[in-house]
Amino acid sequence: MNVTLQNLVKDYGNFRALNGVNLQIGGGMFGLLGPNGAGKTTLMRILTTLIPPTSGSVQIGPYDLTREPGEIRQILGYMPQDFGFYRGLNAHELLDYIGAMKNIPRKERVKQIETVLNEVNLTGVAKRRVGGYSGGMRQRLGIAQALLGDPKLVIVDEPTAGLDPEERIRFRNLLTRLSGDRTVLLSTHIVGDIEASCAQVAVLNQGQLIFFGTPEALTARAEGRVWELEIAQREWETIENRYRIIASRSTPRGLVVRLISPENPEGRGSQIAPGLEDGYMAVMSAVSATVEKPEAQYA
Amino acid sequence: MRNTNTASRFMAAFLLEVRLIVWHWSYALLLLIWIGLVVATTQPSMASARVILEMSTGRNAIGLLSLIALFIGSLSATRAARNRFDQLEEAYPSSVEILIGRWLAVVVVLLPFLLPPLVITLGSGSFNAWWALIPTYLFEGTITVAFTAAFAYALMGWLGLHRWIYPLLVLLWLAVTMGTTLLAVNTPSLSSLTLLNFARLGALPQTQLWGRVTLGSLPQLFNGFYITFSAGLLALLAWKYIGRRFNRRSVLASMAMRVSIVLLVMFGAQYVAVNALAESPMSGSVPDSYVVMEPLREALPLQVADYDIQIDFGSAESPRYTTTITLANVSAAPLAILDLTLNSSLRVTEATLPYERDGHSLRLKPPQPLQPREQLTVTLHYEGAIWQMLVYRGAVQAANFTRTDGIRLSYSAAWYPVAGTRPVRISPITEPTVTSSFRVRVEGVNGLNFATNLQRVDSQTWQAKSAYFTHLIGVRDLAEVKVGQFTLIGLPDDVDRARPAVEQYYIPALEVFSRYFDQLAPEFQLFIGDTTDGLPWFGPTLRADNIITMIEYPLSIQSLERTDNLDNQLDLLMTAAYFDNDFMMQLITGDLARFLWAHHKANGDSTRIAAILNPGYYGVATAINELYAREGEAGIHRLIAEIQANKANLKGMPSNQLVAWIKEVSGAR
Ligand SMILES: Nc1ncnc2c1ncn2[C@@H]1O[C@H](COP(=O)(O)OP(=O)(O)O)[C@@H](O)[C@H]1O
Ligand SMILES: [Mg+2]
Numbered sequence: 001m002n003v004t005l006q007n008l009v010k011d012y013g014n015f016r017a018l019n020g021v022n023l024q025i026g027g028g029m030f031g032l033l034g035p036n037g038a039g040k041t042t043l044m045r046i047l048t049t050l051i052p053p054t055s056g057s058v059q060i061g062p063y064d065l066t067r068e069p070g071e072i073r074q075i076l077g078y079m080p081q082d083f084g085f086y087r088g089l090n091a092h093e094l095l096d097y098i099g100a101m102k103n104i105p106r107k108e109r110v111k112q113i114e115t116v117l118n119e120v121n122l123t124g125v126a127k128r129r130v131g132g133y134s135g136g137m138r139q140r141l142g143i144a145q146a147l148l149g150d151p152k153l154v155i156v157d158e159p160t161a162g163l164d165p166e167e168r169i170r171f172r173n174l175l176t177r178l179s180g181d182r183t184v185l186l187s188t189h190i191v192g193d194i195e196a197s198c199a200q201v202a203v204l205n206q207g208q209l210i211f212f213g214t215p216e217a218l219t220a221r222a223e224g225r226v227w228e229l230e231i232a233q234r235e236w237e238t239i240e241n242r243y244r245i246i247a248s249r250s251t252p253r254g255l256v257v258r259l260i261s262p263e264n265p266e267g268r269g270s271q272i273a274p275g276l277e278d279g280y281m282a283v284m285s286a287v288s289a290t291v292e293k294p295e296a297q298y299a
Numbered sequence: 300m301r302n303t304n305t306a307s308r309f310m311a312a313f314l315l316e317v318r319l320i321v322w323h324w325s326y327a328l329l330l331l332i333w334i335g336l337v338v339a340t341t342q343p344s345m346a347s348a349r350v351i352l353e354m355s356t357g358r359n360a361i362g363l364l365s366l367i368a369l370f371i372g373s374l375s376a377t378r379a380a381r382n383r384f385d386q387l388e389e390a391y392p393s394s395v396e397i398l399i400g401r402w403l404a405v406v407v408v409l410l411p412f413l414l415p416p417l418v419i420t421l422g423s424g425s426f427n428a429w430w431a432l433i434p435t436y437l438f439e440g441t442i443t444v445a446f447t448a449a450f451a452y453a454l455m456g457w458l459g460l461h462r463w464i465y466p467l468l469v470l471l472w473l474a475v476t477m478g479t480t481l482l483a484v485n486t487p488s489l490s491s492l493t494l495l496n497f498a499r500l501g502a503l504p505q506t507q508l509w510g511r512v513t514l515g516s517l518p519q520l521f522n523g524f525y526i527t528f529s530a531g532l533l534a535l536l537a538w539k540y541i542g543r544r545f546n547r548r549s550v551l552a553s554m555a556m557r558v559s560i561v562l563l564v565m566f567g568a569q570y571v572a573v574n575a576l577a578e579s580p581m582s583g584s585v586p587d588s589y590v591v592m593e594p595l596r597e598a599l600p601l602q603v604a605d606y607d608i609q610i611d612f613g614s615a616e617s618p619r620y621t622t623t624i625t626l627a628n629v630s631a632a633p634l635a636i637l638d639l640t641l642n643s644s645l646r647v648t649e650a651t652l653p654y655e656r657d658g659h660s661l662r663l664k665p666p667q668p669l670q671p672r673e674q675l676t677v678t679l680h681y682e683g684a685i686w687q688m689l690v691y692r693g694a695v696q697a698a699n700f701t702r703t704d705g706i707r708l709s710y711s712a713a714w715y716p717v718a719g720t721r722p723v724r725i726s727p728i729t730e731p732t733v734t735s736s737f738r739v740r741v742e743g744v745n746g747l748n749f750a751t752n753l754q755r756v757d758s759q760t761w762q763a764k765s766a767y768f769t770h771l772i773g774v775r776d777l778a779e780v781k782v783g784q785f786t787l788i789g790l791p792d793d794v795d796r797a798r799p800a801v802e803q804y805y806i807p808a809l810e811v812f813s814r815y816f817d818q819l820a821p822e823f824q825l826f827i828g829d830t831t832d833g834l835p836w837f838g839p840t841l842r843a844d845n846i847i848t849m850i851e852y853p854l855s856i857q858s859l860e861r862t863d864n865l866d867n868q869l870d871l872l873m874t875a876a877y878f879d880n881d882f883m884m885q886l887i888t889g890d891l892a893r894f895l896w897a898h899h900k901a902n903g904d905s906t907r908i909a910a911i912l913n914p915g916y917y918g919v920a921t922a923i924n925e926l927y928a929r930e931g932e933a934g935i936h937r938l939i940a941e942i943q944a945n946k947a948n949l950k951g952m953p954s955n956q957l958v959a960w961i962k963e964v965s966g967a968r
Contacts, residue, residue, distance in 0.1 A: 048390045052546065066546055073392035080390075084383035086319060093315075100311035101391040103304040145387065 001061045001075070001152040001183040002026055003047065008056035010042050010207075017042045019207040020056070029179045031194030031215075032187040033280060034204035040187040041081050043204065044157045047185070048078045060153060074103065077146035079139075081157035081187075087131030091122055091141055094130060095148060102149035116144040119178060136167040140174070147178060154184045160193050172197065191277045203283050211283045215276050221286075222278035225260050227269035239265070244285045246278060260285055308393050312400030313407075316375060320408045329367070330411065336363075337415040347792055348420040348429040352436050353505050357416045361440045362476065362500035364412050365447040368405065369468050372451025375405050380460045389544065395537040395552075398452065402533065405448040406441065413440040424792035428776075435511075439499065439522060446497055446525045449532040456536050476500045483693030490690045491574040494567060497525060504694045507790060508774045508828045512705035513696040515686065517573060524566040531559030577688035577695040600630030601637055601718040604674065605736045608715055612773070613743025618701050619682040620645065622715055626663075626675045633668035637675075639716040642685055642723055649680040659723045661716055685712055687723075703745055706773030714771070734765040741771070748777035750788045752824060752848040755779075763846070784809060784820070789827030797827050808869050811899040812892075814932075815939055816877050823872070824848040847872070869896055878946075887942060887949055887957055890919035898927070922958045926965040938964055 003025040010018040017039045034040050045051045047058065049069040058065035063072050085094050092113065099109035117123045120140040125133070130141060139159055146154055156175065160168045168190075175186065176197040188194060194201060194215070201218050203211035211218055226246075231239055232254040239245065243259040250256075258272070259265060260281050274282075320326055341356045351357060376398075379385040388397075417436065421429060451468070458464060479492040480501045493501075506513050534555035541549040605625040612618045628634050639661040641647070647656055655662040661679075669675055685708065687699040699712035708714040713723045718733075740760045741749050751771045753761035763769075778791040780798065783806045787794045805823075813820065824846055849872070870889035878888050893912065897920070901907035905928035912920045926934045941964050942949060952960065 049544070050386065050389050069545055070392055070394070073390055076390055078387070078390040080386040082383060083386050085387075086315075086378070086382050086384060088319065088323065097311055097315050098387075098391065100307055101388070101393045101397070103308070103392060106307075142387075 002059075003061075003153065003183065003185070004059040005043075006057045006059075008043070008046065008058065009054045010039070010046060010051070011054045017207050018046075018053075021204070021207075021209050023202055023209060023212060025183060025185060026200065027181065027183050028199040029176065029184045029186060029194070029197045031198035031201040032185060032204060033189070033191065033194060033201055034187075035189055035284075037206075038189075038204040039207040040189075040204055041157055042207075044078075044080075044155050044185070044187055048076060048080075048155055049073055074149075075152045077149070077151035077154040079142040079146045079154075079156045079159055081161065083142060085130045085138070085141065088129060090128055091117065091126045091130055091144070094141070095145060098145045099148050104149050112148055112150070116147045119147065120144045120174065135162050136164075136171070139163065139167075139171060143174065143178070152182060154179075154182050156184065156186045158188055159186070160188060160190060168193075191280050195276050203280060205284060210286075215279075218279035218283065219274050219276050220279065222260060222274035222282040224271065225262055225282055226272050226274040226278045227259055227261055227265050228272050229257050229259065229265050229269040231255050231257060244281060246281050305394070305396050309396040309400040312393075312397035313404045316378075316401040316404035317408055319378065320371065320375065320404065326408070333412055334415045337419060341416070341419050346423060347507070347790070347796075348423040348432055349505065349507070349510065351420045351423060352416060352432050353511075356419065357436055358499055358501070360413065360416045361443050362498040364409060364440065365443050365476075365498040366469070366472050367412070368409055368444045368447040369451050369472060370465070371409065372402070372405050372448035373455050373464060373468060375401050375448075376452045376455035377460045394544065395540045398456075398536060398540060399533060402448055402452050405451075406445045409444045409448075410437075410441065413437060413444075424796075428790070428792055439518075442522055442525050442529070443497060443499055446529040446532075449529040449536075453532040453536050456539060472498070480693065485693070487690040487693070490577065490693050490695055491571040493574075493694055494521060494524060494570045501693075504691050504696045506696075506828060507793065508772065508777070509705040509707065512700065512702060513698075513707070515573065515688070515695075515697055515700075517570065517695060520566050520570040520573070524563060524570060527559045527562040527566060531556055531563060534559055573688070574690070574695050577690045598629065599719045599733075600628060600632070600634055601639075601669075602627045602629050602733055603639075603716065603718050603735050605738075606715055606769075607738045609740045609742065610771075611742045612701070612706070612745060612747070614682075617682050617684055619680070620714070621678065621680055623676060623678045624716055626669065626677065626718075628669045628671050628673055631671050633670050635664070635668040637663040637665065637669065638720045639663065639718060640713050640721050640723060641679075641681065641716045642683075642687075642713040644685045645681040645683045645714070647679060647681045651678045654679075659713060660720050679716065685714065687712060704775065706747060706749070706771065708771045710768035710770055715769075734767050736762075736764050737766045737769055738762040739769070739771060741773070744773065747773035747775055748779075749773045750777060750779060750824075750826075752846060754846060782806070784822050786822070786824045787827060788824060793827040797825065801825065805872070807899055808872070808892075808896055811895045812873060812877070815895070815935055821877075822846050869893070878942075886952065886954060887919060890917055890954075890957075891923060891939075891942075893917055894920040894923040894927070897924070919954050919957045919961065922961040926961060929965060934965060 003023075005021050005023040005025075008018055008021040008023075009016065021043065032040050032043065042051070046053050046065070047060070049065065049072055052066065060072050061075065063075075065072060089097075095113045095116065096109060099113060104112060114123075117126050120143050122137065122140055122144060125137065130138065133141065139162075143156070143159070146156065159175065160171050163171060172193055175184065178184075179197070186194060186198065198215060201211070201213065201215050202209055203218070211221070229239070230251070230253070236255065239257060239259070243261050243265055246258045246260060248255050248257040258278075259269075260278065261269070264271075337356060337360060340359065341351060346355070378401075379388050413436070417433060420432075423429070455464070475495055476498040477500075479495040482489050483492040483496075484501075504513070505511055511518055534552050538549055538552035538556055541547065541552060603624050604627045607623040609621040610618055611621075626637055640659050641661045643659045647654060647661065650663070653664045655664070663677060665675060685699050685701045686697055688695050688697045698707070699709055699714075700707055711723070737753055738760070739751055739753060739762070742759065744759065749759070749771060751761045752769060753763040753766055755761050774790075776790055778787075778789060778794045780787045780794050782798060782801050785801050785805060787797055787801060789797065805825075809823075826848060869892040873892040873895075874888045894908070897908045897911040901911055905924055908924045908927070909921065912924060923935070923938065926938060930937070938961065949957070949960070
């Protein structure tokens with residue numbers, strides 16, 4: 001399932017949340033990376049037909065987003081960033097209802113519900129009120145409902161937000177496993193979420209697409225620009241003002257910071273091989289020096 | 300395939316919403332409270348099922364249910380958003396059918412709330428009468444619930460999810476239901492506002508005998524208005540939803556919207572038009588025309604001495620009358636033109652004299668002037684349906700009508716020619732001082748049972764030598780039962796209910812009265828109907844020969860055991876029977892009745908009579924009792940004779956003067 005975005009613009013009043021996004025998404029897992037407020041959710045809400053774009057066009061498979069939203073919904077699985085279920089129902093009842101909404105014939109529905117519940121490992125609690133579910137269970141149910149009806153395009157908006165590290169890793173693995181031959185569009189502000197799984201990555205910042213390519217290409221953006229530097233405690237402020245720090249750890253003698261810089265910082269840094277995180281930071285800092293620093297984590 | 304998908308999504312949404320509402324503790328609790336409320340507010344009175352369902356508990360239930368529907372409707376409409384399920388849901392390939400399914404679920408889960416009033420009325424009267432009321436009650440309750448739920452859905456679709464909406468809904472509900480009713484009741488010209496009373500709160504002015512016949516097309520117009528209103532709201536909801544979710548204008552929804560608007564305007568306009576036609580005679584509580592019981596200041600030169608009326612109701616749309624009247628010139632001058640009044644709805648087709656017709660006026664032109672004291676007999680053929688409406692407590696109802704399902708021709712209808720030229724209004728148009736002999740015969744009765752205030756000759760004929768205010772009613776289930784001197788006329792259930800009260804209170808009271816009025820032996824007709832105008836509720840009691848006709852509320856007969864109520868009834872009875880209906884005499888006749896009733900209860904013991912009468916309250920009755928204590932029955936006989944002799948002086952005399960006058964009478968010996 002190919003998704004093609006052309007010159008996509010979205011304004012909220014006179015605030016431009018998406019500013020001329022052009023993007024070509026092919027099969028497999030696709031990662032949409034960007035800091036909070038970048039416009040990821042806005043983009044996904046447009047792709048899932050929840051809100052109309054201000055201008056530009058989107059083609060999903062054979063369908064035009066504006067003219068054929070109904071057809072697109074039929075091939076779509078969506079897990080929003082912020083969602084809930086009717087708390088009094090159990091997972092089974094909910095999936096049955098959602099299956100009906102997705103036009104899955106009754107017999108087929110029973111089978112599919114069993115399959116997806118199994119896939120997300122909720123079979124044991126399928127008869128429990130979802131009101132009593134933990135955050136992780138709720139997210140997994142979110143995936144289950146998205147997978148119902150075997151959608152060709154799955155859109156998942158920050159699925160790992162709010163999960164503890166262990167749950168997060170399990171969730172990533174789940175997504176990777178389920179992607180199969182579908183197109184899965186995954187948005188996140190956590191680089192680690194896409195590191196291992198995505199064939200392609202786009203980075204969105206302030207409504208603009210600042211990178212589009214493979215994870216390797218993103219990593220390559222930081223080639224020769226990632227340094228490690230040992231500094232004294234009192235130097236921190238100066239260094240922080242001068243460079244984009246990715247991580248730091250303290251040592252008995254002071255601090256070791258990992259940072260991005262075109263040149264050798266302070267002349268005493270040692271160059272190290274970049275990771276995806278570094279590539280992400282590199283494209284972010286390249287856009288603008290005044291960009292608010294993303295609260296990235298070093299996994 | 301698409302249609303079956305739509306249908307199954309509709310079903311799924313409907314079923315889930317039913318489950319979400321019903322499988323919640325609050326639903327069971329609400330239903331329990333509801334049942335308690337219905338039971339608590341319905342007095343175990345002997346009111347008929349119709350009164351309970353269409354005028355009290357049933358109406359209140361529908362009214363309150365509309366408020367609940369407004370709430371549950373809004374809760375249902377915002378449920379997905381409140382649970383943050385909306386983002387999931389909107390990405391599913393569903394459409395507006397899920398909203399419609401949920402709306403329907405709200406309507407369906409509220410229907411059980413209509414049942415308690417039905418159950419509670421099951422024992423009130425016959426099963427058949429109860430059974431016949433169910434469809435209308437359920438139908439109208441459903442319309443109101445459907446409308447308010449649709450309104451809630453449309454409003455929420457428009458405003459979105461906000462907390463302040465709920466108090467706003469209550470205010471809106473109060474403003475519309477209470478506001479429109481209050482305005483309409485107090486200002487007859489605003490009676491059309493009752494159209495906005497979607498909750499149907501406030502009694503629909505139905506009559507006991509004819510049910511909704513008196514309301515004509517208004518209930519249908521009202522229901523039609525709200526059915527199309529609901530459909531219009533749903534169409535609007537669909538139109539907006541499809542526009543938003545599919546970026547297209549739904550032709551079907553927009554057509555439904557247009558059709559609804561056209562129908563809505565049509566129903567509304569007709570409702571207003573019907574209201575505009577109605578008369579509103581009741582500015583005060585008693586119309587002016589009833590108060591004047593004196594003979595006309597200038598006596599009419601012409602009188603109708605005899606009526607012989609035959610009505611063929613066979614052609615239902617337009618009953619045919621053949622009326623022979625004997626006219627008498629009671630003036631001193633010859634009359635070249637004989638002025639009569641006949642309802643303008645009645646078209647004169649043939650007459651044995653040349654005539655001119657202009658509105659209600661019918662002018663006969665005899666070949667030679669009618670000489671003083673001379674009489675003339677004329678036969679008139681006329682036909683036409685009568686439908687006269689009035690505004691009563693804000694609501695329009697018919698006072699006179701000839702329909703296949705009911706006939707009500709009161710003395711205000713001018714259904715027979717009356718001497719003189721006068722406006723045909725819903726008020727008396729003949730004078731009680733002028734009486735005529737009457738003969739009325741009906742044919743082609745179509746399953747209706749008839750009654751008049753004349754003496755019955757056979758099932759279709761009545762007559763009287765001297766009558767006024769003659770009326771004719773036709774009711775599908777009309778029972779006529781004779782109990783002593785009383786003929787009870789009304790619906791079978793009501794007659795059954797009234798009978799014990801008549802046996803227990805009216806007959807003994809009459810026995811006491813007749814001891815003092817032995818020269819008169821009146822017979823009584825009790826019409827167990829209700830108040831609506833045209834029949835004498837506010838005004839004089841009907842009288843023909845020695846038949847006194849009174850209209851009784853079923854409820855007032857049943858509450859006779861309450862002494863104050865009984866006093867009122869006896870008071871009317873006595874005034875009508877023995878004092879020529881003269882209301883101005885009521886102060887003394889009322890207390891005389893009270894005294895006589897106490898006399899009966901105390902077995903003639905004046906000390907016990909005094910204990911029964913409240914001296915502070917009934918000073919006149921106490922004075923009568925003092926006279927009785929001194930002189931016994933002879934004193935009362937004398938007092939009654941004095942009252943009859945001094946009518947002119949006693950009229951309107953205040954009670955302290957009356958007490959003095961009675962003392963004077965008793966001391967005069
Ligand atoms: N409904 C809305 N009205 C106005 N501004 C919005 C709305 N939704 C999002 N925004 C703004 O648009 C920007 C992008 O938001 P969002 O798409 O949620 O970003 P992300 O998902 O990448 O965090 C943010 O600055 C946000 O405040
Ligand atoms: Mg977001």
